[in-house]
Amino acid sequence: MTLAVSRPALSPVLQRFGRSHEFWLLAVILALCLVLSLATDSFLTLQNLFDLLTSNAFVGIMASGLLVVLIAGGIDISFTATASVAQYVALTLAIRYGLGWFAMFAIAGAIGIACGAINALFITRLRISSIIVSIATLNIFYGLLIFFTGGKYITSLPKFFRDGIWWFEYDDARGTPYALNLQILVLALAFLSAWLLLNRTNIGRQIYALGGNKDAAQRLGFHVVRLNFLVYGYLGLIAGIASLVQAQLAQSVTPTVLVGKELDVLAAVVLGGASLTGGVGTVFGAILGVTLLAVLQNGLVLLGVSSYWNQWFVGLTILCAVSITAWRDRRQRSMKSIA
Amino acid sequence: MSLDARAPRWLFSLPRFRGGAAQILALVLLALLIVFWLLLGDQLFSVRALQSMAFQLPELGILSLAMMVALLSGGLNLSIIATANLCALAMAWVLTTHATGAEGAMWVGWQVIAVLAGVAVGTIVGLINGFVIAYLGVSPILATLGTMTMCKGLSIGLTRGNVISGFPDPIVFLGNGTLMGVPVALLIFLALCVPVAILLNKSPFGHRIYMIGSNEKATRYSGVDTKRVVLGVYVLSSLLAVVAALVMMARFNSANASYGESYLLVTILAAVLGGVDPFGGFGKVGGLLMALIVLQVISSAFNLLNFSPFLTVAIWGALIIGVTGLSVLFESLGWRRR
Numbered sequence: 001m002t003l004a005v006s007r008p009a010l011s012p013v014l015q016r017f018g019r020s021h022e023f024w025l026l027a028v029i030l031a032l033c034l035v036l037s038l039a040t041d042s043f044l045t046l047q048n049l050f051d052l053l054t055s056n057a058f059v060g061i062m063a064s065g066l067l068v069v070l071i072a073g074g075i076d077i078s079f080t081a082t083a084s085v086a087q088y089v090a091l092t093l094a095i096r097y098g099l100g101w102f103a104m105f106a107i108a109g110a111i112g113i114a115c116g117a118i119n120a121l122f123i124t125r126l127r128i129s130s131i132i133v134s135i136a137t138l139n140i141f142y143g144l145l146i147f148f149t150g151g152k153y154i155t156s157l158p159k160f161f162r163d164g165i166w167w168f169e170y171d172d173a174r175g176t177p178y179a180l181n182l183q184i185l186v187l188a189l190a191f192l193s194a195w196l197l198l199n200r201t202n203i204g205r206q207i208y209a210l211g212g213n214k215d216a217a218q219r220l221g222f223h224v225v226r227l228n229f230l231v232y233g234y235l236g237l238i239a240g241i242a243s244l245v246q247a248q249l250a251q252s253v254t255p256t257v258l259v260g261k262e263l264d265v266l267a268a269v270v271l272g273g274a275s276l277t278g279g280v281g282t283v284f285g286a287i288l289g290v291t292l293l294a295v296l297q298n299g300l301v302l303l304g305v306s307s308y309w310n311q312w313f314v315g316l317t318i319l320c321a322v323s324i325t326a327w328r329d330r331r332q333r334s335m336k337s338i339a
Numbered sequence: 340m341s342l343d344a345r346a347p348r349w350l351f352s353l354p355r356f357r358g359g360a361a362q363i364l365a366l367v368l369l370a371l372l373i374v375f376w377l378l379l380g381d382q383l384f385s386v387r388a389l390q391s392m393a394f395q396l397p398e399l400g401i402l403s404l405a406m407m408v409a410l411l412s413g414g415l416n417l418s419i420i421a422t423a424n425l426c427a428l429a430m431a432w433v434l435t436t437h438a439t440g441a442e443g444a445m446w447v448g449w450q451v452i453a454v455l456a457g458v459a460v461g462t463i464v465g466l467i468n469g470f471v472i473a474y475l476g477v478s479p480i481l482a483t484l485g486t487m488t489m490c491k492g493l494s495i496g497l498t499r500g501n502v503i504s505g506f507p508d509p510i511v512f513l514g515n516g517t518l519m520g521v522p523v524a525l526l527i528f529l530a531l532c533v534p535v536a537i538l539l540n541k542s543p544f545g546h547r548i549y550m551i552g553s554n555e556k557a558t559r560y561s562g563v564d565t566k567r568v569v570l571g572v573y574v575l576s577s578l579l580a581v582v583a584a585l586v587m588m589a590r591f592n593s594a595n596a597s598y599g600e601s602y603l604l605v606t607i608l609a610a611v612l613g614g615v616d617p618f619g620g621f622g623k624v625g626g627l628l629m630a631l632i633v634l635q636v637i638s639s640a641f642n643l644l645n646f647s648p649f650l651t652v653a654i655w656g657a658l659i660i661g662v663t664g665l666s667v668l669f670e671s672l673g674w675r676r677r
Contacts (some may be wrong), residue, residue: 263484
């Protein structure tokens with residue numbers, strides 16, 4: 001902090017950015033992209049970009065929701081179960097009553113919010129730590145879903161849903177068509193909405209404050225219980241929406257396919273610099289975290305590395321990233337304490 | 340906020356839940372037994388039912404011990420299952436490539452070497468976890484999330500997701516044999532509980548684990564090398580996972596990269612249900628045992644009632660919220676817990 005003052009304030013924004021977590025992450029991603037562009041023909045193509053965005057949309061959308069909860073100082077890993085329930089119920093009802101897009105998303109969102117509210121209720125009223133509550137509710141939601149549905153797939157989805165959306169079609173020189181699909185649209189909207197919530201609203205400041213110092217936030221008069229309901233409800237809403245996006249991509253509903261992905265999403269958000277201790281994290285960082293893992297896995301496939309080794313590289317990346325971050329934080333703290 | 344960066348907020352922000360409630364758990368168990376007895380009659384206590392319970396309990400039990408050790412120190416070990424599978428694969432590889440063709444002393448020797456190979460792999464994973472958490476200061480969740488993914492990735496990469504199966508009889512006996520009607524796996528689990536309980540409650544190492552779980556900074560300032568203790572915690576946790584690996588592979592007579600993954604979060608539930616404080620510092624092996632028995636009784640009774648195993652999982656989740664809810668309720672009624 002003192003350095004910025006002593007130097008001429010040419011571009012303090014850039015200077016601050018140069019020392020941030022996001023800067024290093026961006027540098028790593030760009031380096032990775034550069035290597036992949038040189039090593040393969042297929043990485044730096046519009047086709048690959050669209051594929052990357054589409055196939056990582058679910059993790060990305062979930063990451064934007066989980067980020068909000070982490071910043072508020074909580075944690076929730078039940079969102080995959082929430083998404084499975086929302087997906088199943090919304091599409092079952094849509095098929096039975098011939099519902100359209102809006103009703104479908106409204107139902108999925110409402111179920112998501114309800115599940116989030118259940119989490120928030122237990123966390124605030126029973127005062128159990130959020131990780132324990134969400135492990136419990138993960139098991140409850142998922143167990144009941146499989147119990148009542150028998151784990152059956154839904155494959156005959158409505159035609160308009162299977163077709164999805166296909167806006168602003170554009171054909172390149174070779175005649176390959178590209179268009180804005182449901183996955184990319186919702187992915188962009190999810191990050192935009194998280195950014196607006198966190199950076200452009202009063203509530204966003206309160207969420208950061210709550211995560212940074214709960215007692216102080218309470219004394220400032222923030223309604224902590226209401227904020228908790230808001231962040232867990234928001235994640236639930238996002239989970240409901242993401243679940244439909246995933247079902248549209250998969251062209252079917254499989255109740256067992258989402259649960260188990262919760263730690264992948266957590267890893268992506270944390271790679272992006274969000275702290276489990278709350279109060280820290282940015283939407284840009286979360287985007288970068290998701291991007292790094294997506295590009296890494298995509299690159300390994302393009303380089304011809306057997307996909308059996310995917311997880312090993314992902315694990316290595318997570319471990320290295322969190323270690324380097326912790327080591328840098330430690331050094332900065334010790335430098336501060338000397339000064 | 341001068342909270343240690345390693346201790347997440349949601350671990351601190353709420354009053355400590357000590358599940359405590361060994362009394363509550365005992366009441367729950369009694370209530371469950373009465374309900375199930377009314378529904379099932381003596382079937383619940385038949386030799387066959389008891390024996391099948393005794394076969395299923397040890398896997399989850401040993402893994403829960405591994406999780407509990409990390410929880411007591413105020414941490415968490417998400418990598419126990421992945422570690423167990425990696426170790427099981429290492430042992431399985433040695434057994435199938437060397438022990439199966441060998442004769443006499445060599446046959447015994449290779450089985451010992453196989454187990455030692457598992458122990459070696461487990462120790463390495465434990466050292467990595469411990470080093471990253473204690474010396475680099477990474478939060479336990481993130482560090483073990485990384486090693487979990489790495490271990491599983493290594494297992495998948497090396498085996499291409501395949502199963503290694505077919506072990507010598509003595510190994511299979513560990514998972515499927517009985518001594519005077521009692522499953523060997525249960526005996527292993529109980530034999531493991533005793534030294535772990537002694538280590539935790541009677542040794543200086545154990546006391547330091549509890550102290551670190553309660554207040555790491557204070558423990559450090561009182562002259563304890565907390566980093567070395569934390570390193571030890573994660574090595575111990577990994578070694579317990581190796582024992583779980585042995586029991587698991589013996590029971591299935593095979594090893595695979597993704598066995599038992601659904602146990603991961605259940606071990607946390609079991610430990611917390613058994614009174615282990617998720618913030619660290621409190622919890623006894625006896626409480627964990629009690630919780631495991633409750634979970635196992637529910638699971639077995641549901642099985643006898645022909646309910647879906649997924650309903651069991653849902654009830655387990657509801658149970659922890661219910662028990663916590665009860666203890667909060669009792670507290671508000673004026674029951675002061677110590």
